[in-house]
Amino acid sequence: MTKKQKKNYGALLSVKDQDNLQWLWHKYCRSRWKMILLILGMIIIQGVVYQQFLAMTENGLRVIFESGTLRELFGVCLYVFFLFSVRGLMSYLIPITSMRMSNGVVFEVRRDMIDHMMNLDLAYFERTKSGKILQQVVGQPQTLGIFVGGAVAGAIRDSVTVVIVSGYLIYKNPYLFATALIVLPLIIWVMNYVAERVREVQEKIQEASIEYMSGIEEMTNGMRTVKIANQEEVERRRMLKGTALMRDLVLKSQTTQALVMPSIDLSTAFVYALVIGGGGYMVLSPDFDADGAEIITFLLGMVMVFDPARLVAQFVSGIQNNLVILNRVRGFYDEKPTINDVADPIEEFDTGADIVLRDVDFSYSDDQPLFKGLNMTFEGGKVSAIVGSTGSGKTTILSLLSRLYDAQGGEITIDGIPIDKLKLERLRNSFSVVAQDIVIFNNSLWENIRYVNRDASDEVVWKAAEDAEIADFIRSRGNAPVGPKGAQLSGGQKQRIAIARAFLRDAPILLLDEATSALDQATEARIKTALDRLTKGKTTIVVAHRLSSVSDADNIFVLEKGKLIERGKHAKLLADNGLYAQLYKAQKQGYDEKK
Template identity: 70%
Template sequence: MTDKAKKKREPIFSPEDRSNLRWLWLGYLKKRAPWLGAVLLMILIQGLVYQQFLSMTESGLRVIFESGEVGQLVLVCLGVFFLFAVRGLMSYLVPLVTVRLSNEAIFEMRRDLIGHLMSLDLAYFERTKSGEIIHRLVTQTQQLGVFFGLATAGAVRDAVTVVIVSGYLIWKNPILFTTAIVVLPFIIWVMNFVSDRVKQAQGQAERALADYMNGIEETVNGMRTVKIASQEQVEAGRLMKGTGAIRDLMKRVQTTQALVMPSIDLSSAFVYVLVIGGGGYMVLSPDFDVDGAGIITFLLGMVMVFDPARLLAQYFGALQSNLVLLDRVRSLYDEQPSINDAPDAVEDFDTGGDIVLDDVTFSYSEDQPLFEGLDMTFRGGQVSAIVGATGSGKTTILSLLSRLYDVKGGQITIGGQPIETLKVGSLRGAFSVVAQDIVIFNNSIWENIRYVNPEATEEDVWRAAEDAEIADLIRRRGDAPVGPKGAQLSGGQKQRIAIARAFLRDAPILLLDEATSALDQATEERIKAALGRLTKGKTTIVVAHRLSSVADADRIFVLEAGQLVEQGRHDELLETAGLYSQLYQAQKKGYDGR
C-alpha cells in the first residue's frame, strides 16, 4: 500500500478549525447576535416564500387543469407576485445588514491584530517577511470578511431553502422524496474528497502568495539598485517564478473544486429521471393518489432543492480555503512579546544617572554569542562614544539600553535602577534616537519631524528644524510629500530630519547612531554646533564610524568582536598606540589621500 493510501483522511473540521471558529464567534460575532438573529429571521421568511410558492403553483395548476376559473387563476398569480415581492425585499435587506456586520467585525479584527503587532518585539519583525504581515492584515482579513459575511449568509439561505422545501416535499410525497435522495451518500463522499485536497493546496498557495508579495516589496524598494545594475530581467524572472508557483497551486485548488459542480449536476440528472419516471408511474397507477399537478410541483420543488444544494456544495469547498486563512490570521496571536513590564515595574527613575552594563551577555543566536561579560559605564550628563569595526556590537548596545532586546545575562542599570524593573514606555520615553536607518513617511518634512511629538507647537517644530539646518528645505518644499520612504530626499536630508526629531523630542538621554554619516563635510561642520546644543546637559552615547566626529567625547569605548578592548579620551587612546590609534591613522590617511 502506498504512503498516499495509508494517509488518514483529515476531518472536514479539525480541532484547530473548531477552535478558530470558536475564537471568531466569541471575539467578533457573538456581540452581534441580535442582528444575526434578525438576518436569520429574514432568511427563514425567504425559505417560507418558496414553500408557499410551491403550494400556490400546485393550486394554480389544478385551476388550469380542472376548474378552469380565470378569477381563481388571477388570485393565484397575485399571491405569487406578493410572495416574490416579500422575497425581493428580504434579498435586499439580508446582504445590506450582513455587509455592515461583517465590515465592523473585520474592522475590529484588524484593530486587534494591529494592537498585537505593535506589542511584539523587534525580533519578530526582523525574522518575519513584511509581505507576509501585509498579506495577513489586508488581503486575508478582507477575504474572511467577504466569506463569513455575504457568502455565509447566502449559504444559510440556501440551507434553509433546502430544509423547508424538502420538508414540504416529504409531506407531499415521502416515497418519491426518499427515492430522490439516494444520491446523498455520493455527494457527501465528493465533499469530503474535495475539502481534504482544497485545504492542503490552499495552505501552500497562501504561503506562496505571501512570499510573492514580499518579493514585490523587495524589488520595488530596491529599484534604484536594480536600475543601476541593469537587473530588470533578473528581477522580472524572479517575480515570474513566484507568479508561476501561485498559478500552479491555485490551479490545483480550482481543479479540485471544479469536481463538485459536475458531480452535483450528474446527481441532479439522476434524481430528475427518478422523479419523472417514478412520479409518472404514480400518476398512471390507480394505487397512488397523485395527479399531474402534484408531480409537476414536486419536480419544481426538486429544482428548488438542488439549485441551492449546488451553491451549498460550492460554499463548503470555499469553506476549506477560508479555514486556512482563518488559521493563518489567528496564528499571529501565537507570537507573544518577551519584553513586557514586570508586575512591580516603576515609571520614575534617575534619567541623569550613570548607565552601567555589568557583566552583560547577549547573542542573537545561541551558537554565536556577541557579548560575554561586557562591562561599560556611560557617565550621566557626559558624551560617550562607541567605536569599532562593523559587527563589533556598537548598535546592539543601543538596542539593549532601550530594551529592544533583553540581555541573556548580567544587568543594565540607569542611575542604579535595573532597566527590567522600569516600565518599558517610561524607559524608552527617556531616549531620543538619531539612527542610521531613518524611518521617513510619505508626508511633508514638517509632519515627518512632528511625528515624534504630535502635541508640539508650530514654534517648537520650526525651532527644531532651524537647529537641524533643514528649515530652508521645508520652506522650499512646503507641504509636498517626500515620496515612499523619503525617496525624494537625499541621505543627508533624511538624517537632518532625524536630528530635528531629536531636538523636538528633547529627551534626557540621547543616542546618536551614525548621526552624521550621510552628511558632507561642510554640512557636518554647520550642524556640529547644533549637535553641541542638543547634547548639552544630556547623557549622550554616540556610535560613529568616522573617528574624527567623536574626538571631543568625554570617553570613548573601543569594541572588537563584542569585546571592550580600550577606553579613554581621544588623546589618551592615541598615545597608547592601540586599536583606536590604528583605526584613526588609517582613516586620516584615507582622507588625506583623497
C-alpha cells in the first residue's frame, strides 16, 4: 500500500469516496427527494419528542419534589404517554419508508448493472470469474440498499436526536454540557483508526468472497467429475480453506470495529462522573441556580445523547465496508464494450453474398498471436468447412464472423461491406449457430428450443423438433425441467436441442461448430438429411473434427496453428496427400479398427 493510499484511508472519506457518494445521490437518490424529505420530517419529529420528554420529565420531577397537585402530575403523565405514542408511530413509519426507498434503489442499481453487463463484450465474461459477476449483480446492490435505506436513515435519525437533545442540554446548562466535549478528540481518533483498518480488511474480504463463490460454482458444475474421481475430500478441504479465510478476515474486521464501543463506553463513564460531580456541586453551591430535578433531567438527557451517539459512531466505523462496496459497484461501469455500432451503421446488405477474410490479424493475448494475414472466402449459398487440429483457430473464425471479437488487423466483409460497418443487431440476426458449448436452461425441452424465437407458433416449434429428431423425446418428457445446465440430458440430446433451435431461427447464414460431435453415427446419419434441408440455399460454415461429416462440402479449409495450409474439395485434398489426407486416413483407420 502506498503512502498516498494510507493517507486516504486515514480520512473517513477520501476524494474517491466523496465522488462515489455524489454519483449515488445524483443517479439514484435525488429523484426520491420527496420521500427523503418525508423521512427527514419524521426524524425531526422524533427528535423533538425526545426533547419534549426531557422537558416534561423535569416538570414532573418538580411536581413530585415541590408543591404540585395530582392534576398537574396526571397532565404530565398524559403528555408523556402522547409523546411516546408519537415516537412509536415514527419508529414504525421511518424504517418502512426508508426500506421502500432502498428497495427502489436496489432495483434500479441491479437493472442498470444488468443493462450494462448485457452490452459488454464476450471477452469480459471469459476473463471474469463467475463469482465476481454474481457478487456484483446480486450481493453488492443488496448490501448497498441496506446501507442507503437502513444504516444511513438510522444514522441521520440518531444524529438529529443528538443535535436536538444536545441543543436542549446546552440551553439548560452549558457548563455541564461543555464537559462532554472533553472526550471528542478521543472519539475522532478512534474513528480514524478503525476506518483505516476496516477498509483494508474489507477489500480483502471482497476478494476472498469472489474466490469463494467462484470455487463453489466450479465444484457444483464439476460434481460429476468429482464423484467419479473420488475427490470429495479434496473439494471439502478446498472449500473449508476458503471458509476459514473468510472467517478470519471477517473476525479481524469485527475485532477492529469492536474497539469503538468500549472506547465510547469509557469516555461516557468519564463524562457521567464529571456531570454527577459537577452537577452535585452546582446543586450544593449557592453560586449556581440549579436543583436536583435539573441535574437528574440532564443526566437522563446525556443518556439519550450517548446512546444514539454510540450508534452513529458504530455507523461511522462500519461505513468503510459500504464505501468499498459502493466503489466496486461504480467501478463495474469502468468496463466498457469495445464492440459497438459505428455512427450511421448499414442495416441492409445481401446476406447471401460471399464472406471474405482479407489479411486478418487476431490474438487473444499479445504474446500469443493466432492469425497473421489470414485470407479466406466463404462463398454465398454454399457449404464451407473448416478443419484442423485443436487450437488451430477454427472456432475463433466463427467468433470473428459474428463479431464476438473484432479482428485486430485486416478486414472481414459480407457483400463487400466490412462487418464493423454493419449494424451489430442486424449482423447477428443473420446467423444461426449450433455450437459445441450448448447453453441449456433448467426448463422444459420445449421452452429450451423456443428460446431463440419467442414468437414462434406451436406448429413451427414442433416442426423444428421433428427435423432435429427430438420430438418424440419432448412428448415423453412433457414439461419436466431438464436440470441446471441440462444435467439430465445426454450430450447428443443437448446437440439436438441446438439443431432444433437452428431450424427454428432459420437465419440465412448457418454456423455449425462441431454440430454432431456428440452424436453416434446412426443418429448423425438420421439428422444428416435434416441438416441438408437446413443448409439448402444458405451460406453454411461448418467446423468439424470428424472429417467424414464434411466430405460433401463445396470447399474445405485446412488450418494449422492459425495458418491456412490447404483448401479445396474433399477429393482434391485427398489427392494432394497433405495434412487433410493424413487426418482423414488416420480417422478412417480408427473407425475401421473399432468395427
